[in-house]
Amino acid sequence: MDKIIIKGAKPLRGTVKISGSKNSGLPILFAALLTDEPSIIENVPRLADINTTVSFMNFIGKKTVQKGSKVFTYQSKHYGHVAPYDLVRKMRASVLIMGPLIARLKRVDVSLPGGCAIGARPVDIHLDAFKKLGAQISVEGGYVKMTAPGGLKGTDINFRFASVGATENVMLAAVLAKGTTKIINAAKEPEIEDLADVLNKMGADVKGAGTKLIVIKGVEKLKGFKHSVIPDRIEAATYLLASAITKGEITLQNVCPPHLRAVIDKLKKSGLSIGERGNEIAAKWTKELKPINISTAVYPGFPTDVQAQWTALMCLLKGKSKVCENVFENRFLHIAELQRFGANTAIDGKCVNIDGVKEFSGAPVMVSDLRAGAALVLAGLAAKGKTVISRIYHLDRGYEMLEKKFKKLGADIRRVKSA
Numbered sequence: 505m506d507k508i509i510i511k512g513a514k515p516l517r518g519t520v521k522i523s524g525s526k527n528s529g530l531p532i533l534f535a536a537l538l539t540d541e542p543s544i545i546e547n548v549p550r551l552a553d554i555n556t557t558v559s560f561m562n563f564i565g566k567k568t569v570q571k572g573s574k575v576f577t578y579q580s581k582h583y584g585h586v587a588p589y590d591l592v593r594k595m596r597a598s599v600l601i602m603g604p605l606i607a608r609l610k611r612v613d614v615s616l617p618g619g620c621a622i623g624a625r626p627v628d629i630h631l632d633a634f635k636k637l638g639a640q641i642s643v644e645g646g647y648v649k650m651t652a653p654g655g656l657k658g659t660d661i662n663f664r665f666a667s668v669g670a671t672e673n674v675m676l677a678a679v680l681a682k683g684t685t686k687i688i689n690a691a692k693e694p695e696i697e698d699l700a701d702v703l704n705k706m707g708a709d710v711k712g713a714g715t716k717l718i719v720i721k722g723v724e725k726l727k728g729f730k731h732s733v734i735p736d737r738i739e740a741a742t743y744l745l746a747s748a749i750t751k752g753e754i755t756l757q758n759v760c761p762p763h764l765r766a767v768i769d770k771l772k773k774s775g776l777s778i779g780e781r782g783n784e785i786a787a788k789w790t791k792e793l794k795p796i797n798i799s800t801a802v803y804p805g806f807p808t809d810v811q812a813q814w815t816a817l818m819c820l821l822k823g824k825s826k827v828c829e830n831v832f833e834n835r836f837l838h839i840a841e842l843q844r845f846g847a848n849t850a851i852d853g854k855c856v857n858i859d860g861v862k863e864f865s866g867a868p869v870m871v872s873d874l875r876a877g878a879a880l881v882l883a884g885l886a887a888k889g890k891t892v893i894s895r896i897y898h899l900d901r902g903y904e905m906l907e908k909k910f911k912k913l914g915a916d917i918r919r920v921k922s923a
């Protein structure tokens with residue numbers, strides 16, 4: 505298994521080009537299953553989760569090829585309806601296969617998902633919504649088996665929680681349902697708007713994406729599309745935090761600053777100098793930063809996917825702060841690892857109390873999930889001495905060319921192969 509070795513305590517300086525959004529690319533790739541026509545998706549990051557999705561599409565019967573940052577899907581005739589454990593276990597977002605396949609084939613069998621080890625992560629909101637749309641569902645042998653012999657029928661669906669994945673899954677199904685579907689308490693994340701853009705390019709009728717109420721009028725058929733995926737706001741936030749934690753100066757290119765508003769506001773409050781111009785953000789450390797409390801929430805709140813990285817920064821700022829996680833259960837697996845660098849933290853229910861320390865010293869640490877991994881990289885970049893990070897396959901799921909990008913910014917970081 506590969507490891508990342510960092511010799512830290514160097515301010516990072518320079519420019520970094522942010523990749524396309526993983527979380528947008530995944531549902532958009534699945535959207536290509538809604539048509540037999542070819543499609544082209546641009547600005548797609550080269551990541552393990554995208555590879556998994558490309559394999560998935562090919563397995564189902566849609567020839568799909570990634571060349572650089574473009575993904576091409578080809579003319580297709582027949583799809584299979586079974587999503588096996590071997591593919592689904594690698595990535596929770598595999599459940600997004602349900603929407604397109606139930607819409608097109610009126611049946612789908614999906615193995616129950618795996619993915620990051622953060623909390624229970626059930627799929628009840630997805631399944632309740634499909635039931636409302638007219639699907640019959642049973643769970644057998646670890647598979648969710650869903651049929652809709654008469655086709656799906658549009659209806660009102662009121663989510664108990666604004667789940668990102670469930671909103672996307674319902675959109676992917678309802679575009680081909682009979683009649684109108686209203687998603688009430690829909691997720692408002694930018695990735696939802698990006699998916700709606702794609703569906704509308706395909707000939708769907710989706711209105712209200714980005715608000716709490718999405719209205720979808722079903723159509724008979726959808727066509728191929730060409731689309732460029734939005735920038736990855738979580739990767740961007742991670743590099744902003746890198747400039748803060750290493751006391752550096754980093755300019756981010758190919759970003760959408762409004763998507764990062766919550767993170768930018770908190771960083772500015774902490775004292776980081778941040779300027780925005782078009783699709784660039786320039787961050788510069790000019791003075792000691794102040795600890796700032798955060799509490800994660802659905803968009804436009806502070807993203808749960810930046811909570812671990814924020815925590816790493818707070819651990820190094822003089823004074824006390826509190827980080828509360830409201831979206832996922834058990835998303836504090838990075839806390840024990842940060843303590844290995846010297847962090848002074850105590851978990852109290854869904855919050856972590858932090859008392860900042862003067863410095864971190866490098867340590868051997870292990871990644872538990874994708875964003876926890878990003879927090880450990882940031883901690884390693886700030887720490888004096890050598891940090892060895894193992895189980896980095898989690899990072900490869902979500903950060904394109906991580907070492908290369910950090911190296912370009914002046915970091916002493918390398919990947920080593922080990923048995």
Ligand code: UD1
Pocket residue numbers: 526527528530596597623624625626627628629630631665666667668669670695808809831832833
């Ligand atoms: C997506 C993102 C992930 C991000 C998360 C929240 C992708 C591929 N992943 O994940 O990076 O952290 O949004 O912004 O886009 N829940 C249920 N029942 C369900 C569905 C969800 O209880 O049927 C709960 C989950 O356990 C979790 C919360 O709702 O506690 C948020 O989940 P959700 O918004 O669905 O996240 P994902 O779509 O899995």
